[in-house]
Amino acid sequence: MNRLLSRPRSLLAAVAMSAAFSLSAQAAVQSVEVDRIIAVVNNEVITALQLRERVDQMTRQLQRQGTQLPPADVLERQLLERLIVERAQLQLARETSLRIDDATLERAIGRIAENNKMSPDQLRAALDRDGISWSRFRNEIRTEILLTRLREREVDAKIVVTDAEVDNFLTANPDAFSGEEFQVAHILLRAPEGATPEQINRLRQRAESVMARLRAGEDFARVAADSSDAPDGISGGNLGWRSRDRLPALFADAVRNMSPGEVSPPMRSAAGVHLVKLVAKRGGGAAAAQKLEQTRARHILIKTSEVLSDAEAETRLRGLRERVVTGGADFGELAKANSADLSAAKGGDLGWVNPGDTVPEFERAMNALKPGEVSAPVRSPFGWHLIQVMERRQQDVTDERKRTAARNILRERKADEAYEDWLRQLRDSTYVEYRLERE
Structure with missing residues (x-):
């Protein structure tokens, strides 16, 4: 009899447990925030949870800096716009086969750990304590490197500074290397590409409204956080300490005769x-x-071509590096036989290179080497490079060095302005559908 009753009791218990589990699962599902699409960028979506993560991250950052938070809807809107521009850049990078390999990522993480006087394991533990997963951190660093490489390829590598521009700069800025530094903050009210007179007029009215708030005594950082269209607007628009020659030309001219605490009139x-x-x-x-x-x-x-892919060029250079590092082959002789650069006839010798003389990818890899060391294959807009540092020296500053410094300043200014213009054109050419309306 007991055996006959044992099965129904077991079934009843199983049903009860199943019902309890079902109710528990329903409660769990109800407690989870339902994600939804808030924007479409070309053929990709941005979700509410992705925006929420970015808002939480920025909120913590501003609180650590002691910066007053802008209104929640303003912060949300500005960070959504930043996500849209970021997504458009990542799409372009993917479409043009720009990638960041794991070796590059690991080297970057190693430098971050070293700069913080940690080992990679200690860095990982510190991130865990802050509630940041290792995979998320790696993805963010990979994205940051990718966006930097995209800018270098699309903007920085195309910047040209002429001798006449250097001459004009040195004539107009005799105090360019005086050592004086300025801490500057700014607000940008962005104009659309090909703005109409009506749009420009509305922009000027908006600028006057912002100026009225500042004249009334509102904090500049607070106004920048909820008004500026620049990426640094959320953090108060502060550019940090810079010498006047390293400010954008428009800003440099403005601060020349300004006193600390003063705000310039609107400038176009x-x-x-x-x-x-x-x-x-x-x-x-x-x-x-x-x-x-x-x-x-x-x-x-x-150089890559239709018959020589990036992977094949990189593999070929790795083989040449192996012959130099472990086989004792002469770098100069290999350069004569294999290099596609005009320097091949001189064994690849570039002579004495000043900061800013080469493209950023090349310079970054070169600066990381000690004399005698050979780099891993390095990608630049010109192709794939194998670099060897022969020696370094400290050179006394001369007129030519001042010209080099002036050229670097002008290149940096031009690159910043060109990058802003490029971002605006990319944004204007990107299909965006907003779905941020509140339910």
Whole structure:
């Protein structure tokens, strides 16, 4: 009898447990935030959870900095726009086969750990304590590197500075290397590509409204956070300490006769309307740096083509590197036989290279080497390189060094302005459908 009753009791218990589990599961499902699409960028979507993660991250950052938070809807709107522009750039990178391999990522993480005086394992533990997963951290660093490489390829590598521009800069800025520094904050009210007179008029009215708030005593950082269209607007628009020659030309001219705490009138540029605040200034009258580090380097360049892929060029250079590092082959002879650069006849010797003389990818890899070391294959807009540093020296500053420094300043200014313009064009050409309406 007991055996006959045992089966029904077991079934009853199973049904009860199943019902309890079902109710528990339903409660769990109800407690989970339902994700939804809030924007479509070309053929990809941005979800509410992705925006929420970015908002939470920015909120923590601003709180650590002691910056007053903008209204929640303003912060949400600005970060959504930043996500849209970021997604458009990542799509372009993917369409043009720009990738960041694991070896590059690991080297970058290693440098981050080293800069924080940690081992990679200690960095990972610190991130865990802050509630940041290792996979998320790696993805963010990979994205940051990818966006940097995209800018270098699409903008920086195309910047040209002429000798006439250098001459004009040195004539117009005799105090360019005086050592005086300025702490500047700014607000950008961005103009659309090909703005109409009506749009420009509305932009000026918006600028006057922002100026009225500032004249009434509102904090500049707070106004920048909820008004500026620049990426740094959320954090108050602060550019940090810079010498005047390293400010955008429009800003440099504005701060020349400004006093700390003063805000410029609205200023028009191709990007839109700017308001600049001189927060503080320091230094001045100091002698310019007396030394400039130069690197003597040589390289082997292999260019890709329809018959030679990136992977094949990289593999070929790895083989050449192996012959130099472990086989004792002469780098110069290999350059003569394999390099597609004009320097091949000289064994790849580039002579003494100043900072800023080469494209960023090449310079970054070169600067990481010690004399005698050979780099891993390096990708640049010109192809694939194998780099060897021969020696370094400190060179006294001369007129030519000042010209080099001026050229670098002008290149940086042009690159910043060109990048802003490029981002605006990319954004204007991107299909975006907003679905942020509240339910």
